[in-house]
Amino acid sequence: MKLSKRRSALLAAGLSGALLLSxxxxxxxxxxxxxxxxxxxxxxxxxxxxxxPENPLVPGDTTESEGDQVVNALWTGLVKYxxxxxxxxxxxxxxxxxxxxxxxxxTLKDGWTFHDGTPVNAESFVRAWNYTANPQNAQDAGSYLSxxxxxxxxxxxxxxxxxxxxxxxxxxxxxxxxxxxxxFPAVVGYNSFYPLPESFYDDPAAFGTRPIGNxxxxxxxxxxxxxxxxxxxxxxxxxxxxxxxxxVEFRVYADVNTAxxxxxxxxxxxxxxxxxxxxxxxxxxxxxxxIRTESSQITYLGxxxxxxxxxxxxxxxxISMAVDRDAISQAIFSGTRAPADSFVAPVVDGYREGSCTxxxxxxxxxxxxxxxxxxxxxxxxxxxxxxGAGHDAWMEAVGNQLRQNLGVxxxxxxxxxxxxxxxxxxAQGWTGPFRYGWSxxxxxxxxxLTPLFTxxxxxxxxxxxxxxxxxxxxxxxxxxxQATDEAExxxxxxxxxxxxxxxxxxxxxxxxxxQSVHTENVSNVRLDLFQRVVVSEVTVxx
Amino acid sequence: xxxxxxxxxxxxxxxxxxxxxxxxxxxxxxPGDPIRALGGDRPLSPAVVEVLREQFHLDDPLYxxxxxxxxxxxxxxxxxxxxxxxxxxxxxxxxxxxxELTIVAIVIEAVIGLTAGxxxxxRRNSFFDNLVLVSTTLVVSIPILVLAFITQLLFGLKLGWxxxxxxxxxxxxxILPGLVLASGSLAYVARLTRTSLAENLRADYxxxxxxxxxPNRTVIVRHTxxxxxxxxxxFIGADIGALLGxxxxxxxxxxxxxxxxxxxxxxxxxxxxxxxxxxxxxxFFFIFFNLVVDVLYxxxxxxxxxx
Numbered sequence: 001m002k003l004s005k006r007r008s009a010l011l012a013a014g015l016s017g018a019l020l021l022s023x024x025x026x027x028x029x030x031x032x033x034x035x036x037x038x039x040x041x042x043x044x045x046x047x048x049x050x051x052x053p054e055n056p057l058v059p060g061d062t063t064e065s066e067g068d069q070v071v072n073a074l075w076t077g078l079v080k081y082x083x084x085x086x087x088x089x090x091x092x093x094x095x096x097x098x099x100x101x102x103x104x105x106x107t108l109k110d111g112w113t114f115h116d117g118t119p120v121n122a123e124s125f126v127r128a129w130n131y132t133a134n135p136q137n138a139q140d141a142g143s144y145l146s147x148x149x150x151x152x153x154x155x156x157x158x159x160x161x162x163x164x165x166x167x168x169x170x171x172x173x174x175x176x177x178x179x180x181x182x183x184f185p186a187v188v189g190y191n192s193f194y195p196l197p198e199s200f201y202d203d204p205a206a207f208g209t210r211p212i213g214n215x216x217x218x219x220x221x222x223x224x225x226x227x228x229x230x231x232x233x234x235x236x237x238x239x240x241x242x243x244x245x246x247x248v249e250f251r252v253y254a255d256v257n258t259a260x261x262x263x264x265x266x267x268x269x270x271x272x273x274x275x276x277x278x279x280x281x282x283x284x285x286x287x288x289x290x291i292r293t294e295s296s297q298i299t300y301l302g303x304x305x306x307x308x309x310x311x312x313x314x315x316x317x318x319i320s321m322a323v324d325r326d327a328i329s330q331a332i333f334s335g336t337r338a339p340a341d342s343f344v345a346p347v348v349d350g351y352r353e354g355s356c357t358x359x360x361x362x363x364x365x366x367x368x369x370x371x372x373x374x375x376x377x378x379x380x381x382x383x384x385x386x387x388g389a390g391h392d393a394w395m396e397a398v399g400n401q402l403r404q405n406l407g408v409x410x411x412x413x414x415x416x417x418x419x420x421x422x423x424x425x426x427a428q429g430w431t432g433p434f435r436y437g438w439s440x441x442x443x444x445x446x447x448x449l450t451p452l453f454t455x456x457x458x459x460x461x462x463x464x465x466x467x468x469x470x471x472x473x474x475x476x477x478x479x480x481x482q483a484t485d486e487a488e489x490x491x492x493x494x495x496x497x498x499x500x501x502x503x504x505x506x507x508x509x510x511x512x513x514x515q516s517v518h519t520e521n522v523s524n525v526r527l528d529l530f531q532r533v534v535v536s537e538v539t540v541x542x
Numbered sequence: 543x544x545x546x547x548x549x550x551x552x553x554x555x556x557x558x559x560x561x562x563x564x565x566x567x568x569x570x571x572x573p574g575d576p577i578r579a580l581g582g583d584r585p586l587s588p589a590v591v592e593v594l595r596e597q598f599h600l601d602d603p604l605y606x607x608x609x610x611x612x613x614x615x616x617x618x619x620x621x622x623x624x625x626x627x628x629x630x631x632x633x634x635x636x637x638x639x640x641x642e643l644t645i646v647a648i649v650i651e652a653v654i655g656l657t658a659g660x661x662x663x664x665r666r667n668s669f670f671d672n673l674v675l676v677s678t679t680l681v682v683s684i685p686i687l688v689l690a691f692i693t694q695l696l697f698g699l700k701l702g703w704x705x706x707x708x709x710x711x712x713x714x715x716x717i718l719p720g721l722v723l724a725s726g727s728l729a730y731v732a733r734l735t736r737t738s739l740a741e742n743l744r745a746d747y748x749x750x751x752x753x754x755x756x757p758n759r760t761v762i763v764r765h766t767x768x769x770x771x772x773x774x775x776x777f778i779g780a781d782i783g784a785l786l787g788x789x790x791x792x793x794x795x796x797x798x799x800x801x802x803x804x805x806x807x808x809x810x811x812x813x814x815x816x817x818x819x820x821x822x823x824x825x826f827f828f829i830f831f832n833l834v835v836d837v838l839y840x841x842x843x844x845x846x847x848x849x
């Protein structure tokens with residue numbers, strides 16, 4: 001998942017980065033049109049806000065939004081995605097094929113080069129994947145490669161390479177998965193699957209400050225922490241999405257409010273996520289330059305199914321139905337988050353409106369269910385969330401609604417920083433409903449189900465913090481993973497979602513919408529499904 | 543004098559060692575797992591966590607970790623942060639920004655504060671005196687965060703006189719944050735100077751000086767002011783030490799990549815090595831400037847002797 005690094009308050013910096021901060025919902029996707037591509041004759045230079053990246057600019061070590069933005073200007077992966085989330089073969093891969101969904105053959109296009117002139121070949125992918133997956137290299141995004149055969153042996157130290165990877169020739173390599181997975185071509189568009197040039201292995205640390213990728217822009221200077229980096233157009237770029245601008249400056253701001261003021265003064269051109277408190281005025285301030293984009297991010301209210309108070313699904317359904325998502329969305333997020341009605345985001349195939357049947361406010365039914373389950377209303381409910389990330393207000397609103405609608409008192413447990421919050425959840429220490437956020441790793445409904453609701457994803461390996469497992473769900477997901485037909489796969493995933501809906505291990509609360517602004521200096525600003533500004537498409541108005 | 547300074551400098555060594563250990567222990571005592579937080583909502587794989595914990599000695603007891611750190615110090619290695627950047631480089635990168643900001647702030651504070659204080663002190667209860675009283679009270683009572691954003695919006699955005707953020711326009715970009723940073727101390731310096739001057743103007747030696755027929759200017763500048771400045775110098779000296787610790791709020795609002803922002807981020811991320819390196823340096827600054835202040839006393843007041 002891509003972590004969003006936004007601050008709700010001044011100075012929430014550093015590790016709050018990993019926290020999901022508010023953005024919005026309900027709007028339609030009004031990305032400014034205009035497709036990039038072409039020969040890149042626009043020229044000019046523009047600047048863009050980023051927060052401080054947490055890690056060196058190495059694709060396999062980048063899992064948060066700030067570094068992600070820079071890395072994606074520098075690299076092009078095997079595949080890309082259309083705005084609808086379909087796999088698009090405009091990347092390095094010519095084809096990704098399999099007869100059994102388990103043994104894949106990846107064929108590369110000719111003519112792709114790294115910024116240092118060396119060719120992008122099968123070896124540069126295979127070696128990079130082996131490096132990223134090897135825990136000795138401590139790459140944050142290593143777990144994205146866990147479907148490849150031999151991943152577990154690598155983790156245990158029993159192997160030094162992924163047994164599932166083999167180079168056939170310069171433009172062909174094969175990938176064996178540990179289990180059949182029909183969506184594999186959709187997975188390989190992400191950071192951790194990017195190729196690395198040979199020079200990377202000589203000095204990974206130096207590479208992290210001046211990366212050499214194969215994307216539309218190249219780094220001709222070092223990244224300066226606290227300040228940023230300017231990238232220039234790579235003229236020998238082989239893709240058809242050549243950079244329109246001559247250069248882009250990523251400028252690091254400690255505080256997005258400052259960046260916003262700077263954008264108003266015309267000193268910085270694009271801010272991809274504006275601070276929540278200026279959303280009301282941003283539209284009149286920037287006019288055409290104000291963009292709303294649906295995102296893949298969902299905020300959940302998870303339940304500790306291991307706690308006997310919340311072990312009965314009826315209790316969980318009741319709590320979900322006692323929360324008026326619409327009211328909170330309006331009152332707290334001023335309409336910038338949409339009430340969630342499904343376990344997967346609206347941006348993926350297989351989303352069904354209203355698939356969460358317990359997400360509508362229904363006080364009578366909620367009370368009935370609580371009575372049926374014999375819930376003890378005299379004890380307060382603990383509400384858990386991580387501190388310093390702007391969750392206080394909406395969690396309190398949830399508590400107030402529970403009190404009003406169900407007659408149960410609540411206690412806010414929001415003093416833990418992220419570094420304590422998750423380990424506590426891992427140790428089954430959450431004593432009541434907890435806040436959790438998730439975005440997909442690749443555009444598929446499965447990317448919500450597997451990481452949150454399956455046995456393989458139980459902590460510490462994954463993010464199934466409600467400790468919910470159901471063999472039937474697993475079976476349906478596995479069947480979907482192996483289906484040869486996309487419609488069939490989606491039907492299986494939806495069937496799994498329906499079972500999850502009845503069990504309600506996590507109640508979907510809000511869909512996030514992203515608001516961005518840009519000055520009149522630039523046009524064609526669009527955010528992709530991963531909430532990244534597509535910098536190659538941005539044109540500078542001279 | 544030389545022996546006095548040498549003795550004071552020697553004393554800083556045990557203080558620094560003690561301070562660094564205390565800071566180390568405090569970071570060690572912070573709850574939570576910094577490595578776990580690196581992955582955010584998506585946990586790192588257990589194998590990676592293990593490798594990282596091993597690398598940074600996070601599973602060792604406190605004294606072992608501290609010993610590893612000290613061992614590194616002897617070879618000139620201040621350690622690295624979790625992303626492998628040497629702490630020394632971080633300090634080299636952020637300290638100049640904070641030093642520049644401190645110089646600007648101290649100059650503003652001393653020039654404006656002293657001038658206002660002297661004028662108010664000479665003309666007690668005049669309109670100007672009351673103006674200084676009211677305006678300093680006002681400035682002290684506004685939280686620095688509010689002040690920072692107000693000045694940024696007014697002078698940066700609305701009037702466009704100063705850059706809003708960053709170091710790209712050289713010293714010009716430091717004026718606004720320097721002013722904000724100096725505001726509180728400026729008020730304090732003005733009040734302190736006024737009071738001290740007013741008190742000394744009533745002293746016997748001033749009456750004697752006037753009786754000798756010295757011009758008013760000489761009486762005030764050479765005799766009274768020199769004596770009145772002792773508490774002010776003490777305050778400004780301590781303030782330099784404090785400002786060099788970095789100004790978290792000001793640096794963040796005006797987007798200056800200084801040491802305050804760095805140490806704040808590092809504490810949040812529980813980056814032990816970075817916090818200890820930077821904070822120990824701050825402690826050193828503090829001790830050093832206190833020493834400078836003490837030496838200045840002797841310059842200002844001939845009655846003070848150290849040897």
